[in-house]
Amino acid sequence: MMFTGKHVLLIITGGIAAYKMPQLVRLFIKQGAQVKVVITENAKNFVTVKTLATVSQDVVYDDHYISENVAELTHLDLPMWADFVVIAPATADIIAKLANGFADNLATTLVLACNKPVYIFPAMNDVMYAQHVTQRNLYSLNESGLTVFSPETGPLAEGYSGKGRLPEPATIIETVYAAFYRYSHPQVLQGKKFIVTAGGTREAIDPVRFIGNRSSGKMGYELARAASLLGANVTLITTQPNFPKGDLKVVTVTTAEQLQAAVEVRYAEVDAVVMAAAPADFRVATPADQKIKKVDGEDELKLTLIKNPDILASLGKKKKQQFLAGFAAETQDLEANAQKKLKHKHLNMIIANNVGGAQGGFDSDENAGKIIFKDGTVKTIAMTSKAEMALTIMTTISERL
Ligand code: CTP
Secondary structure (H helix, E strand, O other), rough: OOOOOEEEEEOOOOOOOHHHHHHHHHHHHHOOOOOOOEOOHHHHHHOOHHHHHHHHHOOOOOHHHHHHOOOOOOOHHHHHOOOOEEEEEEEEHHHHHHHOOOOOOOHHHHHHOOOEEEEEEOOOOOOHHOOOOHHHHHHHHHHHOOOOOOEEEEEEEOEEEEEOOOOHHHHHHHHHHHHHHHOOOOOOOOOEEEEEEEOOOOOOOOOEEEEEEOOOOOOHHHHHHHHHOOOOEEEEEOOOOOOOOOOOOEOOOHHHHHHHHHHHHOOOOOOOOEOOOOOOEEHHHHHHHOOOOOOOOOOOOOOOOOEEOOHHHHHHHHOOOOOEEEEEEHHHHHHHHHHHHHHOOOOOOOEEEOOOOOOOOOOOEEEEEEEEEOOEEEEEEEEEEEHHHHHHHHHHOOOOH
């Protein structure tokens, strides 16, 4: 879980997107967090206190709470309790107040009294957002060490599209996770450029059919995400782009040849390439231009397959500063087969995983394997989530870059 044992203080201010915040509270709790909610008077026009109290399983803190509990130091206790504060949606009004050090209600006072990370998600009308004064306030919040995220461009409450939308709760969760992870972990890959590849390629038979494999792209995605969480600048080249992008640069490809072209054009300038993709070893020699039809009386269809380039082997041949890591998906003789690939493809490291068993591997959220290095060292990774395994692999790479 992303937020096991973490204390999240969520401040909701008066924008229409406040109606989505019970969902955000739910998602934080689902990921292991405890959530306390602070609400401004204006925000109550958009979401009810009762809903928030129910989903957060706690009282909802507002300005009445302070006047009714005068003996408590709520504005100090809440930031002390929190691991971090999220302000979503953050209106132009609270942004202006915070940028100028106001402390005229519970929300503003507690932020002033807070020395934990504060993550601000502005959401408002596009003109209000673009206004010089709002931008100046956001700039000065950033300068003061608070973290300001950009709103999204999309349909606004006004009925037209513009920049000012609050990201969806799932995106907020991912964004906050990445920001807090980077804040609380050493950035061992800071300044390093990575290419990570992911997913199985699809080689066309005709315009509607293809030869593919069972790689879901999940391990590659987690590796890209892990490198980014550890500070790297990551380009994810993938056949499966439907994961949250975060700070990743994502390039979508379909075939092995496209994958190769996308890697090679960036290869000269990177520090490391991690090939988690499963490129098809063969492609159809001449894919049909039109859909192949059944022919009466013919019970066989012959396809001629030709070899695809071995992308990793060709990178290995022209390797300079790059650290090269590959995967060996095996169903037998795991270590021996992986060692062979490591040598043959001139790799620094190979991650061998058994794809024949019932657990782990394709489509699963879990995986296990062995990291084998050029010098023969072997590190075993017991069955764990792909996210954890990816962090272990990337930390291991950081020790050798
Ligand atoms: N790989 C590649 N280009 C290919 C096939 C594989 O770059 N055409 C990479 C994979 O991304 C992986 C590593 O090579 O990192 C090993 O892939 P795997 O499929 O296990 O091995 P192959 O070399 O294809 O050997 P075989 O299929 O015979 O086991």
